[in-house]
Amino acid sequence: MIEARDLRVDLCGIELAHPVLNGSGTFDAIAAHDVFGDILLERFPFSAFVSKTITPEPRPGNPPPRLWEETDGVINSIGLPNKGLGGFLEKDLPRLAALPVPLIVSVMATSAEEFAGLVQAISERSEVAAIELNVSCPNVKSGLVVGESPDECASLVSALRVLTEKPLIVKLTPGADPVPVAMAAETSGADAFSLVNTLKASPLSPAGDGHWLGAVSGGLSGPTIKDLALAQVSAVADAVGLPVIGMGGVSSGADARSFLEAGASAVAVGTENFRDPEAGSRIARELEDLG
Amino acid sequence: MPETALGDYTAPPFGRRPLQVVGSAASGAYRLVEVFDPSGVVPMAGQFYMLSAESEWPGSSGRPYLPRAFSVASVDVGADGVTLGFLVHAVGPGTQRIEEVGGGRAGSLLAVGPLGRGFAAPHEVAAGAKGAILIGGGIGVAPLALLRRNLIRLGVPSRVLLGYRDADNAGGLDLFDCSEIKLATDDGHAGHRGRVTDLLERLLAGDDRGSAVVYSCGPPAMLEAVRVMCEEAGVACQLALESPMGCGYGACFGCAVPLREGGYMRLCLDGPVVDGSTIARADAGAEVQ
Ligand SMILES: Cc1cc2nc3c(=O)[nH]c(=O)nc-3n(C[C@H](O)[C@H](O)[C@H](O)COP(=O)(O)OP(=O)(O)OC[C@H]3O[C@@H](n4cnc5c(N)ncnc54)[C@H](O)[C@@H]3O)c2cc1C
Ligand SMILES: Cc1cc2nc3c(=O)[nH]c(=O)nc-3n(C[C@H](O)[C@H](O)[C@H](O)COP(=O)(O)O)c2cc1C
Ligand code: FES
Numbered sequence: 001m002i003e004a005r006d007l008r009v010d011l012c013g014i015e016l017a018h019p020v021l022n023g024s025g026t027f028d029a030i031a032a033h034d035v036f037g038d039i040l041l042e043r044f045p046f047s048a049f050v051s052k053t054i055t056p057e058p059r060p061g062n063p064p065p066r067l068w069e070e071t072d073g074v075i076n077s078i079g080l081p082n083k084g085l086g087g088f089l090e091k092d093l094p095r096l097a098a099l100p101v102p103l104i105v106s107v108m109a110t111s112a113e114e115f116a117g118l119v120q121a122i123s124e125r126s127e128v129a130a131i132e133l134n135v136s137c138p139n140v141k142s143g144l145v146v147g148e149s150p151d152e153c154a155s156l157v158s159a160l161r162v163l164t165e166k167p168l169i170v171k172l173t174p175g176a177d178p179v180p181v182a183m184a185a186e187t188s189g190a191d192a193f194s195l196v197n198t199l200k201a202s203p204l205s206p207a208g209d210g211h212w213l214g215a216v217s218g219g220l221s222g223p224t225i226k227d228l229a230l231a232q233v234s235a236v237a238d239a240v241g242l243p244v245i246g247m248g249g250v251s252s253g254a255d256a257r258s259f260l261e262a263g264a265s266a267v268a269v270g271t272e273n274f275r276d277p278e279a280g281s282r283i284a285r286e287l288e289d290l291g
Numbered sequence: 292m293p294e295t296a297l298g299d300y301t302a303p304p305f306g307r308r309p310l311q312v313v314g315s316a317a318s319g320a321y322r323l324v325e326v327f328d329p330s331g332v333v334p335m336a337g338q339f340y341m342l343s344a345e346s347e348w349p350g351s352s353g354r355p356y357l358p359r360a361f362s363v364a365s366v367d368v369g370a371d372g373v374t375l376g377f378l379v380h381a382v383g384p385g386t387q388r389i390e391e392v393g394g395g396r397a398g399s400l401l402a403v404g405p406l407g408r409g410f411a412a413p414h415e416v417a418a419g420a421k422g423a424i425l426i427g428g429g430i431g432v433a434p435l436a437l438l439r440r441n442l443i444r445l446g447v448p449s450r451v452l453l454g455y456r457d458a459d460n461a462g463g464l465d466l467f468d469c470s471e472i473k474l475a476t477d478d479g480h481a482g483h484r485g486r487v488t489d490l491l492e493r494l495l496a497g498d499d500r501g502s503a504v505v506y507s508c509g510p511p512a513m514l515e516a517v518r519v520m521c522e523e524a525g526v527a528c529q530l531a532l533e534s535p536m537g538c539g540y541g542a543c544f545g546c547a548v549p550l551r552e553g554g555y556m557r558l559c560l561d562g563p564v565v566d567g568s569t570i571a572r573a574d575a576g577a578e579v580q
Contacts, residue, residue: 031541031560035406036305043305060554064575067535067545071353074537078544081555222356223349274538275343275358277403278306 007288009047011243011266012167012191014102014129016047018284020256023221023247023270024106024132024171025052025078030095032277044100045280050268051088051096053106053134056114058084063214068203073222073249074271075201077215080108085118089125097127104169108134111141112159123164130167133160136175136197147197148176150184161189169245173197174225174232182236193236194245194268196229222271223249230262237263251279253286299408299564301338304330309345309399312392313374319462321430322379323364324393326400329372334363336438337409337508337531337564341539342377343385343401344392355385360536362434362508362563363405364466378463380430406539407563410438410529413447413504416566417527420504423449426491426517428509429460434531434564435508436466443468450494454487454513488516495524504529511574518567528567534558549575 007018022045029049033040061081068075083091088105096103105128107118115133122128135147135156146152153170160168170185172178172195182193198219205212229248237244246264250256251272259267272279314325334340341358349356365376381387392398413420423442427435432453442449451471455461457478464472473490474482483490491505507517508531521528537543539559547555548562549571556562556569567573 025544026542028541028544031557035303035540035560037302039305061544061547064547064549064555065535066547067357067537067543069354069356072349072356073353074357076537076543076545081544081547224353274543275356276307276401277538277540277542 007284009266011048011245012130014048014167016102016266018047018287019260019266020046020280020284020287021048021104021245021266021268022046022050022273022280023268024050024134025080026270027273028052029099030092033095036277041098041100043278043281045278046101046269047284048102048104048129049096049099050104050132051092051106052082053080053108054082054085054088054118055080055108056085056117058082058087065212065214066218068212068218070203070220070222070224073220073224074274075203075213075218075220076198077213077218079215085121089121093125093127102129103127104130104132106132106134106171108137110137111139112156115156115160116163119160119163123166128166130169130191131164132169132171132194133157134171134197136171136173145173145175147171147173147181150180153181154184154188157185157188157190167191169194171195171197172232172236174199174228178232179235179239182240186240186242190242192243192245193240194247195236196225196232196248199225199228221248223251225249226255230258233259233264234262250283253283253288253290256283256287257290299335299337299411301332301335301405303404303406304332307401307403310375310402311399312397315393318378318465320380320459321462322381322390322393323376323466324379324389324400325365325374325376326402327372327374328402331372332405333366333368333373334375334405335409336363336441337434338363338405338407339539339563340375340377340402340404340406341536342389344388345399345401348388350384350388352384355388357537358401358403358539359385359389360539361389362531364433364436364463365440366437376466378430378433378436378466380460380462403539407559408561410434410506410531410564412445416504416529420502420527421448422503423447424452424491424494424503424505425449426452426487426505426507426509428454428487428513429456430463431507431509431513431531432463432466433508435506436463438506439467452487452490452494454509488513488520491517491520495520495526507531514573518570518573521567529564530567530573531564532558532562532570532573
């Protein structure tokens with residue numbers, strides 16, 4: 001891990017050794033520990049670990065194929081495979097708590113009640129430093145994607161705010177203008193924002209026989225979305241008075257610096273982790289070298 | 292570090308490291324690209340590396356972007372490191388770029404690995420099994436070449452059956468000792484005209500089948516035929532599967548393969564070598580041709 005005093009950041013009261021986190025769902029610290037061994041803990045690439053999004057019940061994930069390689073990016077339809085809240089608390093949390101960095105748990109549900117159940121249960125765990133709300137899914141009652149509707153997002157954040165003292169990070173979606181959504185969530189008690197999530201995309205099969213992905217559509221990520229992400233990060237950072245974690249195609253220290261200059265307090269690395277397991281620490285080092 | 296072992300797993304060094312290209316030679320329609328790994332980590336047969344090139348990756352057209360998975364086909368253990376051989380079949384931008392860097396002999400490849408689970412020894416797969424039947428198709432011969440060498444060194448008898456579509460899609464034979472190989476080709480340019488599974492069918496009909504384990508790697512349809520034939524014959528089999536891998540170390544969840552009991556496994560963690568009895572089908576979810 002990088003120990004550079006001048007890279008330290010304070011994110012909602014959480015001390016981070018440097019500003020590089022992982023994007024939810026793009027690094028499985030438990031699997032990586034099993035594969036690479038304890039050296040992963042000694043050289044942990046990120047200054048905080050964001051878990052894969054967990055849902056109330058276990059999910060197997062989407063049928064394959066789940067990945068399509070875009071030019072300078074990837075379209076994924078992974079489908080949030082996870083053990084569900086119970087499985088997460090029992091099996092994953094003890095191992096994630098052993099990581100050398102603060103833990104942020106990402107949660108998603110399709111109703112405010114289910115979200116409340118997740119937040120309440122996770123809020124009780126001292127191992128967790130903050131909660132990230134993945135609001136890229138529709139509320140089953142209204143059919144509206146929570147992260148695309150200022151009203152939906154405001155009412156969800158208000159309902160969850162009273163349930164926890166832990167910082168609530170709202171992960172914004174790039175599918176709609178994130179500024180009104182962020183402003184509504186700020187008024188309702190959010191502590192920070194992270195953006196962007198992936199952009200909806202549906203690649204066709206090169207064989208000409210329909211859609212490529214087993215789930216038909218997925219989310220686009222990687223360098224190809226960087227400029228769009230920079231514009232959205234800058235717009236949100238200008239509009240709110242809360243910290244912003246910027247992401248979308250960060251692959252180098254120079255990319256990370258662009259996001260910080262656009263107003264982000266920290267950055268997250270997603271797809272680049274697939275190419276380089278140590279992308280997080282490399283990017284932090286490159287950022288330090290840039291001065 | 293043991294020079295040869297059959298077991299299923301050797302842990303990789305952490306991170307992505309540049310490995311110098313030290314050799315490159317045509318092997319039929321494929322190319323054997325050799326790199327030198329000073330870490331000295333000796334992979335098991337069936338394990339793979341995620342490879343990319345230092346330059347032009349992403350290429351000027353934006354692909355290849357993700358690293359590509361390659362089975363290790365040969366291993367030479369030296370005093371200060373190991374030489375790893377990868378058999379490459381150029382089918383798209385990623386495999387073409389790896390071939391290009393390999394052909395230049397001056398470059399290096401970025402590697403993460405060895406990754407995944409390799410083949411286990413016959414007696415570990417089935418109690419009482421003493422021999423092995425290796426059946427490969429197309430570029431799937433790559434991991435079997437290393438398996439075969441390891442079996443020979445360990446004194447485990449094995450038979451090798453290799454199948455190819457036609458001469459333009461055949462290679463890697465020089466990695467085996469040819470005298471012992473039975474060939475099948477769809478176009479009949481060499482060996483039996485027909486499917487390599489025809490040869491397996493004959494072997495499985497023989498008397499000694501109970502004492503052998505079948506090891507296979509190749510196109511999904513061939514693997515599925517092997518799986519079904521072994522199941523019907525009551526012979527244990529280990530299959531090296533393929534699925535689209537984005538990372539190779541459990542980060543992306545892209546490599547899902549359906550399990551017989553329901554749900555999915557991540558092939559990069561629980562494979563690529565799997566026991567035939569654990570999967571629903573060997574051709575589900577595989578993207579390849
Ligand atoms: C465990 C494992 C071991 C392997 N070992 C070897 C080996 O030893 N030697 C070897 O030569 N190969 C090996 N492979 C296969 C090799 O990794 C693939 O051939 C390679 O990924 C293809 O990359 P490409 O860029 O050359 O071709 P691609 O363009 O990726 O084409 C390959 C196939 O992918 C599909 N495809 C086309 N475009 C896209 C796209 N945009 N996004 C996603 N899919 C697309 C098509 O079905 C196409 O037929 C192995 C694969 C695995 C999983
Ligand atoms: C394979 C994959 C899985 C992802 N899973 C999640 C997830 O579970 N929850 C979430 O909030 N975001 C998820 N994301 C989105 C990333 O966290 C990130 O917001 C996005 O990929 C943009 O960053 P990048 O371009 O650096 O990848 C996923 C992205 C990818 C590529
Ligand atoms: S290849 Fe990424 S999880 Fe298996």
